[in-house]
Amino acid sequence: MLRWFLLCAGGLFIFPGHSLATPAPTGNLQSAICDLKFHKFHVTNSQIEYNQTEQSAEIIVRVFADDFQSAISRHSGREVKLDRSADWKDKAKAALILSYLNENFVLKNKAGRQVKLSWVGMEGVADMFWIYVEGKMTGGMAGAQLKNRLHCELFDDQVNVVNTKFEGKQVGLMFEPKDGFKSITEKS
Amino acid sequence: MRLLRDFRTCYHLLPPPENAFITERFVSMPCRKSALLCLLFCLAAALPALAQSKVSPADKFRQLEEILPTPNDYRSASGAPGHRYWQQKADYDIDVELDDANQRIIGSEKITYTNNSPDTLTYLWLQLDQNLFRADSDTQLTQTAPEDMEKMPLAMLERLVNQSNRYGFNITAVKDAKGAPLAHAIVKTMMRVDLKTPLATGQGVTFSVDWNFYIVDAKKTPARSGYEFFPKDGNYIYEMAQWFPRLVAYNDVSGWQHKQFLGQGEFTLEFGDYKVRITAPDDHVVGATGVLQNPEQVLTKAQRDRLEQARAASKPVLIVTPEEARANEPNKPKGKKTWVYHAANVRDFGFASSRKFIWDAQGHTVAGNKVMAMSLYPKEGNPLWEKYSTQAIIHTLNVYSRYSFDYPYPVAYSVNGPVGGMEYPMICFNGPRPEPDGTYSAMTKYALISVVIHEVGHNYFPMIVNSDERQWTWMDEGLNSFLQYLSEAEWEPNYPSRRGEPKYIVDYMTAPVHDPIMTNSESVVALGPNAYAKPATALNILRETVLGRELFDFAFKTYAQRWKFKRPMPADFFRTMEDASGVDLDWFWRGWFYSTDHTDIAIEGVRLYNIDTRNPEIEKTVARKEKESQPETLSAQRNKPLPKLTEQNPSLNDFYNSYDPLKVTDSDREQYQRFLATLTDKEKELYNSGLNFYVVELKNIGGLVMPVIFEIEYADGTKEELRIPAEIWRKNNIRLGRMIVTPKEIKSIALDPHLETADTDLTNNFWPPKPVKSRFQIFKDQQQRPNPMQEVRPHTGGGQN
Numbered sequence: 001m002l003r004w005f006l007l008c009a010g011g012l013f014i015f016p017g018h019s020l021a022t023p024a025p026t027g028n029l030q031s032a033i034c035d036l037k038f039h040k041f042h043v044t045n046s047q048i049e050y051n052q053t054e055q056s057a058e059i060i061v062r063v064f065a066d067d068f069q070s071a072i073s074r075h076s077g078r079e080v081k082l083d084r085s086a087d088w089k090d091k092a093k094a095a096l097i098l099s100y101l102n103e104n105f106v107l108k109n110k111a112g113r114q115v116k117l118s119w120v121g122m123e124g125v126a127d128m129f130w131i132y133v134e135g136k137m138t139g140g141m142a143g144a145q146l147k148n149r150l151h152c153e154l155f156d157d158q159v160n161v162v163n164t165k166f167e168g169k170q171v172g173l174m175f176e177p178k179d180g181f182k183s184i185t186e187k188s
Numbered sequence: 189m190r191l192l193r194d195f196r197t198c199y200h201l202l203p204p205p206e207n208a209f210i211t212e213r214f215v216s217m218p219c220r221k222s223a224l225l226c227l228l229f230c231l232a233a234a235l236p237a238l239a240q241s242k243v244s245p246a247d248k249f250r251q252l253e254e255i256l257p258t259p260n261d262y263r264s265a266s267g268a269p270g271h272r273y274w275q276q277k278a279d280y281d282i283d284v285e286l287d288d289a290n291q292r293i294i295g296s297e298k299i300t301y302t303n304n305s306p307d308t309l310t311y312l313w314l315q316l317d318q319n320l321f322r323a324d325s326d327t328q329l330t331q332t333a334p335e336d337m338e339k340m341p342l343a344m345l346e347r348l349v350n351q352s353n354r355y356g357f358n359i360t361a362v363k364d365a366k367g368a369p370l371a372h373a374i375v376k377t378m379m380r381v382d383l384k385t386p387l388a389t390g391q392g393v394t395f396s397v398d399w400n401f402y403i404v405d406a407k408k409t410p411a412r413s414g415y416e417f418f419p420k421d422g423n424y425i426y427e428m429a430q431w432f433p434r435l436v437a438y439n440d441v442s443g444w445q446h447k448q449f450l451g452q453g454e455f456t457l458e459f460g461d462y463k464v465r466i467t468a469p470d471d472h473v474v475g476a477t478g479v480l481q482n483p484e485q486v487l488t489k490a491q492r493d494r495l496e497q498a499r500a501a502s503k504p505v506l507i508v509t510p511e512e513a514r515a516n517e518p519n520k521p522k523g524k525k526t527w528v529y530h531a532a533n534v535r536d537f538g539f540a541s542s543r544k545f546i547w548d549a550q551g552h553t554v555a556g557n558k559v560m561a562m563s564l565y566p567k568e569g570n571p572l573w574e575k576y577s578t579q580a581i582i583h584t585l586n587v588y589s590r591y592s593f594d595y596p597y598p599v600a601y602s603v604n605g606p607v608g609g610m611e612y613p614m615i616c617f618n619g620p621r622p623e624p625d626g627t628y629s630a631m632t633k634y635a636l637i638s639v640v641i642h643e644v645g646h647n648y649f650p651m652i653v654n655s656d657e658r659q660w661t662w663m664d665e666g667l668n669s670f671l672q673y674l675s676e677a678e679w680e681p682n683y684p685s686r687r688g689e690p691k692y693i694v695d696y697m698t699a700p701v702h703d704p705i706m707t708n709s710e711s712v713v714a715l716g717p718n719a720y721a722k723p724a725t726a727l728n729i730l731r732e733t734v735l736g737r738e739l740f741d742f743a744f745k746t747y748a749q750r751w752k753f754k755r756p757m758p759a760d761f762f763r764t765m766e767d768a769s770g771v772d773l774d775w776f777w778r779g780w781f782y783s784t785d786h787t788d789i790a791i792e793g794v795r796l797y798n799i800d801t802r803n804p805e806i807e808k809t810v811a812r813k814e815k816e817s818q819p820e821t822l823s824a825q826r827n828k829p830l831p832k833l834t835e836q837n838p839s840l841n842d843f844y845n846s847y848d849p850l851k852v853t854d855s856d857r858e859q860y861q862r863f864l865a866t867l868t869d870k871e872k873e874l875y876n877s878g879l880n881f882y883v884v885e886l887k888n889i890g891g892l893v894m895p896v897i898f899e900i901e902y903a904d905g906t907k908e909e910l911r912i913p914a915e916i917w918r919k920n921n922i923r924l925g926r927m928i929v930t931p932k933e934i935k936s937i938a939l940d941p942h943l944e945t946a947d948t949d950l951t952n953n954f955w956p957p958k959p960v961k962s963r964f965q966i967f968k969d970q971q972q973r974p975n976p977m978q979e980v981r982p983h984t985g986g987g988q989n
Contacts, residue, residue, distance in 0.1 A: 041716025045695045058964040062695070065349055065631060083629040120964075121971045126633055126638070126686035131319055132967050161699045 042067065042155040044103070046148065048141075048184075050166035057107060061131040067151050068129055074153065075100045081128065088122045097122070099135060104150050108181070110143025115168060118169045141166040142182040152177040189963040194989065201663070248893045248921045252774040256759040262440045267763025268750045275755055277302040278460040279434040284540055285467040286426060286520075286773055291415055293431055294400040301435060302392040309387045309438070311380050313446045317430035318378045318401045320449055321409065322356035328743040354402045356435065359399040367544030368586040370395055377449040379433060397433050406606035413617070416606035418544070418566070421517045425542040425566060427617045434536070437656075439755055447658060454657035456650075464529045468541045469521035473508055474566045475547075475601045476539035477614045478531030486525045499551035499560065504578040508547040510567055516543050522909060533596075533753060535654055540564055540603040548574060552582045555594040559585060565604035572622045572636055577602045580640035587675040588648050591741060592748030600647065602640050609639045616643030634684055641679075642672045652746055654755045659711040663758060666723025673724060691944035693717075693725040696949050697786035697890075705781040706758060725946065726780040733895055733944045734914070735769055736774060743768035755835040775893055775914060785891025787945045790952035791924075791937065797881040799874070802863055804856035812850045817961045884937060884955070890948060896926065899941035903933040909941070 007100040031088050037178050050184050065083060073080045087093055098119050107115040113134035122131040137144070141164065148160040160175040191630060225516050259265035261272035279302075285293040302923075303309055317327055362372040362381060371382040387393050403426065413429035437445045437456040446455050468474050474486075483492050498505035508516075531537065544566040552559050563577035573794025581602050585595045601615040608619035620636040622628035645668045649655065655663035673688030687690060696702060696717040703712045705723055712718050731740040746768035747761055762777050780786055834840045864872065886896065896912040916924060928934070939953040947953060950960045961969075 031210060043716055045699075047695065049964060058962070060964055079628075083631040087628070118966055123967070127631065127635055128682045128686060130967075132964060134964075161695070163698055170698060173201075174699065 001056070030162060042151060042158045044148075044150045044158075045148075046160065046162045048107070048146075048162065048164040048166075050137070050141045050164075051134075052140075054134075055136065055140075056134050057141070058134050059105075059107075059117070059132070061105065061133070062171045063100065063131070063148070063150065064086045064127050065124060065127050065129050069152060070154055071151050072100055073098055075103075083124065087102045088124065094122070098133065101150075102130070104148070104152075106139075106147040106181075107135060108145045109137055110139065112145075135170075141185055145181040146173065146184055147179070147181045148175040149177070196814050197598050200796060223693060226452050240700055240844070245898045248778060249772075249915070249918045250778070252762065254283050258439075263757065263760055265763065266767040267747070267760045267765070268767075269754055269760075273754065274304040274459045275442065276304055276308070276435070276438050276599050279456040280432070280460060280464070280537070282432060282462070282464045282537075283467070284432070285524075286428075286469075286472075286940050288424065288426075288469045289473070291403045291424065291426075292400060293403060293428070295432055296358055296396065296398045297432055298390055298394060298396045299435065300394045300457055303387045305438060305440070306389055308389065312387075312393075313436040313438075314397070314433040315436055315446075316357045316374065316379050316380065316381045317378050317433065317447060317449050317455075319356040319374075321411075322353060322405050322677050324353070325356070326448055346700065352493045355404060356401060357432070359397065360400065361396070364395075364398045365394040367396075370654055370894075375448075378436070378446050379380045399433060400421045401431075402536045402721075403428075403726045410858060412607060412610045413538070413607060420512075420566075420861040421544070421778075422522075422541065423517055423544050425540070425605040427538075427542060427603060427607050427610075427614055429536075429538040429610065429617075430869075432457070432537070436753070438655075439918075441757055442659075443660065445656065454661075455653065456656045456658060456755070459533050459535050459654065462529070462531045462534060462537050464537060464539075465526050465531065466539055466541070467524050469519045469543065470523045470525040471519045471543045472525075472541045473543070473545040473547055474527040474539060474541045475562065475603060475615060476527070476529040477534055477537045477543075477599075477612055479598050481528040481530055482526075486527050494499065495549060495560075498549040499558070501550050504548040504550045504561075504563070505573070506546070506548050507562075508545060508982070510570060510574075513544060513546045514567055519543060531597075534613035536612050538615045540605060540615065540617070541602075542566065542605075546570070546574070548578055548581065550578050550583060554585055554589050557594055557596065557598075559595055559597065560586065560599050560774075560872060562599065566626075569604040571619070572628055572633065573604055576633070576637055577604075577618075580637050582645050582901070583677040583679060583791060584641045584644040584659065584675055587678055588645055591671055591674065592648050592653075592745060593752050595647065596652070596752075597647065600644055602644065609643055611643040611646035611651065613647060614642070618643055630684075637679065638672065638676065638685075641675050642668060645675070652753060653751045656755070656757070657709075659708055659937075660758055661712075661719040662705050662723040663756070663761065665719045666705070667726065669720045669724035673728065685876055687721045687724045688728045689943075690725055690729055691943045692947045693721055693946050694786075696722060697784075697946060701965055704784055704785050714888075722780070726776075729780075729944065729946065730776060733897070734773070737831075739769045739771070758979045779892040779894075783891065787892045787947045788888075788890030788949045788952075789939060789945070789947060790889055790949070791896065791897065791939055791955045792887045792888045793885040794885045794934075794937065794955050795885070797883070799877065799879060801875050801882075802860060804852045805862055808850045808852050808856070815850070827902055846858075853910065878931060880930050880933065882930070882934055884928060885925050886939075888917065892945075893921055894945040897942070897944060898928075899938040900928070900934055901936045901938075903935045905988060906932070 005114060008175060011043070027064075042064075044064075047060045047062075050056075051059045060166045069080065069082050072082065076128055080093065080096065081087060081133055082093065082097075102114075102117055105117070107117075113187050115137050117133040120132035120134055122129055124130075128151075151158045151159050152160075156177055158177055162173045162175065164171045164173070171184055173184070175182070215428070241837055257263070260270060262270045262274065264270045279300040281300075282295060282297040286293060289849075292439050301312060357373065359372075359379065362370045362379075364370050364384060370384070373380045373382075377819055381395060383393060404411050404414040405417065406427065407416050413427050413431065415427075416425045418424070420513065428921055436708060437458055439445065439456075449455065462478060464476065464478070466474050466476060480486070484496070485494070494505055494507045498507065529539070542564075546569075547562065547564050549560055550560040552561050561578050561581040562580070563573060565573040565577065569577075581600050585600060586919045589595050597614050599614045603615060603617050604621065605617055606619070607617035610617045618636065618639045620639060622632060646664065648666045648671070650657055650664035653664075653667075657664055669687050673685050676683040676685045677688075705718060707718070707727075709719065727744075730739055734740075735743070743765045744964075747756075747764040750756075751760065752763060758781075762773070762781075766773050834845065867875070885900070893914050893916045896916055898910040898912075900908045900910060902908070909927070912926065916926065937955045938949075940947050951957075954960075
């Protein structure tokens with residue numbers, strides 16, 4: 001409680017819990033996007049694919065643009081715009097997004113160490129962002145664990161879906177705000 | 189059928205007289221066999237499908253009649269409304285005042301309810317949606333604590349701190365037609381009105397309700413309606429919906445649809461006629477469902493003239509200009525004005541009011557029906573809104589009308605305010621705005637156009653084709669998202685649509701938890717993709733790949749026209765689509781709507797067979813070639829130079845040492861001639877046709893049976909597309925072999941080359957197998973290339989995008 005209280009007191013932007021209710025200043029992307037009727041749904045879709053040659057996890061995170069902007073803004077303590085193509089090449093913004101991901105999309109290898117994510121890029125299509133990151137993961141996906149809390153600080157009905165592909169297998173996971181780490185594979 | 193013979197040798201078996209034989213030339217697929225084969229088959233025999241074992245998979249082609257409700261007089265087997273179809277009617281005569289000083293609504297309505305059902309009703313139910321915002325509402329009571337208390341959203345804190353019982357309907361009177369009080373009971377977001385005399389079939393009853401409530405701040409509280417306060421100029425925009433107690437729907441399938449309104453699932457309503465008198469500050473512009481009846485009283489002469497001009501205009505005409513709106517902002521009203529709106533045959537009524545509104549309008553004719561397309565927006569909406577809103581309305585009316593029915597209403601509004609996207613008959617609220625400096629990103633631009641199309645589109649589904657949003661959200665959201673996608677495709681080339689294309693649904697289809705579309709909306713976990721994207725994509729696939737555009741469009745239009753101004757159920761849709769297209773679609777509904785299977789069809793193997801010509805010159809030559817092309821084993825190589833006994837002592841050789849079984853003998857030739865003599869000319873042709881018989885083995889891994897689309901590339905460079913209906917899976921839902929007969933040699937085969945079936949794994953769609961680059965790899969490769977400007981002028985840095 002104390003932490004965010006200080007943030008509030010500092011007069012910085014904290015975005016409200018529903019992406020439809022936008023902060024007074026600017027509408028633009030914050031106003032519920034696109035083809036939405038009122039009951040906006042809070043879902044992210046991520047895909048992890050293990051690259052055997054590079055020994056790395058290749059991750060694509062697909063998010064609703066307005067929710068993600070809210071999340072990053074909240075994370076940084078100031079309003080962050082991400083809806084222009086120039087934003088997607090902005091190094092500072094990339095660093096911000098990466099730090100948010102490292103905090104909320106935690107992939108651990110079988111030794112229990114967090115896989116450090118590095119930036120590959122991002123793009124926007126319609127009302128979604130596709131964010132590409134990767135992390136070195138020698139030894140494959142065996143024994144890996146994942147905790148996915150993207151946008152859970154914004155919505156208590158957030159659902160995060162993750163699809164993992166490795167060794168010709170596909171494992172699907174679903175995360176709700178109450179979930180912690182989930183195992184991707186059994187230890188081999 | 190002749191048994192498969194084990195190969196590695198190139199013998200022919202002595203053929204039984206009548207049958208031709210197909211010799212397998214070679215097998216060319218991964219798995220088990222890699223050697224060249226000679227097989228003998230009966231030409232007429234069926235291909236070796238895997239025999240169905242006792243554990244047979246569920247039949248994907250089973251007829252849906254077992255699950256669908258039994259047709260009756262109200263809903264027929266063809267999917268059309270039955271000959272005794274009924275629905276209720278609710279007419280409203282409302283006086284409402286907008287209290288701008290206190291952000292309050294005071295209203296009084298007279299409702300005339302007509303009971304067309306076969307049942308006698310002793311009470312009526314009304315919805316009191318504003319009660320959602322009461323501190324003691326179920327929504328508030330059942331709210332669970334956030335997982336992360338440390339990071340509580342500010343708005344939630346505000347709500348908790350400022351909780352008051354200020355919000356919610358304050359019902360001050362419920363009276364009968366004579367003015368005497370009527371017994372009623374308020375049950376949270378519902379109210380039951382007890383009728384003095386039971387209402388029999390065909391009878392009507394009139395009663396009145398008086399109420400008031402405080403309007404919520406739609407920026408702070410998630411709401412479908414409310415106000416937005418602009419601190420810079422001290423003004424409000426009001427977007428009003430769910431602002432009057434409204435009749436709950438009563439229908440033949442579920443009786444009263446009076447589930448508590450918890451904010452998620454929506455509502456169903458009855459059609460009726462509205463007469464509404466809205467009293468607002470005299471410097472406000474009020475837009476509403478319906479046609480303004482008293483323009484002389486509420487509009488200036490200039491505004492009336494401009495409206496007249498707009499009726500015949502070919503582009504939007506400003507009724508209230510940006511300069512006038514700006515000048516109006518600091519204004520203090522002198523009094524009030526009452527705007528009278530009438531609307532016929534609508535299921536709801538919304539309105540918007542503000543002194544900040546800029547108002548533009550353009551008349552548009554849809555098949556002889558004159559429609560006024562109008563937009564209301566504050567200066568904060570420009571330059572986006574003046575450019576796109578009204579045009580998007582007109583575009584939607586054009587496209588949707590073509591696919592369903594001509595827009596029957598006289599008016600279509602798009603209003604900018606606090607609500608992101610919400611629709612009411614003839615008026616919708618849309619949120620996207622540019623930056624304060626007037627610039628906007630591509631994403632914002634498309635967000636606006638898309639939301640206007642979507643919300644105006646809702647006039648068709650569910651405002652006119654009145655499906656039950658609470659139970660079957662997909663029937664309006666899915667259908668509307670689908671038509672929205674078609675509209676976007678006609679707005680500009682390569683419009684960035686996210687829903688519609690099968691490839692975008694692939695993620696969701698393989699998600700671990702996803703409910704069938706045919707799940708009651710209240711129970712669905714991730715409602716969005718379930719109700720919007722998956723059905724929209726399914727309809728697109730039905731249109732492009734299963735039925736084709738012409739047949740689909742005809743069937744879809746039939747559905748829309750049958751159920752226009754009526755209340756359809758899912759079965760009515762499924763049945764109508766089949767009824768009108770003449771195609772059995774039960775497998776499609778079963779797969780896409782009733783199951784959570786996904787598409788993943790794989791090419792498991794390809795085998796090639798040739799006809800055994802029986803001509804020893806040809807057959808033995810081929811056999812020799814195959815024998816010679818066999819790799820020489822390591823041992824054979826090493827043994828070659830070793831001295832052999834028979835070389836040293838040739839007397840050990842005999843007939844068999846020089847016998848070449850593949851040498852064509854006279855006896856062979858004679859046998860062939862005798863064989864030929866038994867053939868007719870036609871049969872001879874067959875034998876000498878030189879045709880290749882390929883068998884492509886497919887496996888259905890994902891569960892969904894789908895049409896099979898091959899792109900075949902031949903060795904001569906030509907290409908051919910082969911489209912096979914899904915019925916090919918009807919004998920065996922899991923595995924099949926499809927024969928392709930051709931004189932040419934096939935070089936490669938690709939399955940679903942145009943990504944039509946939402947196939948979730950493209951790596952198994954190719955023969956010979958070829959690596960498919962993942963999206964990640966493609967993106968990464970692109971990132972590392974210099975951008976086009978840099979490529980042209982390598983020494984110039986910092987290109988703009």
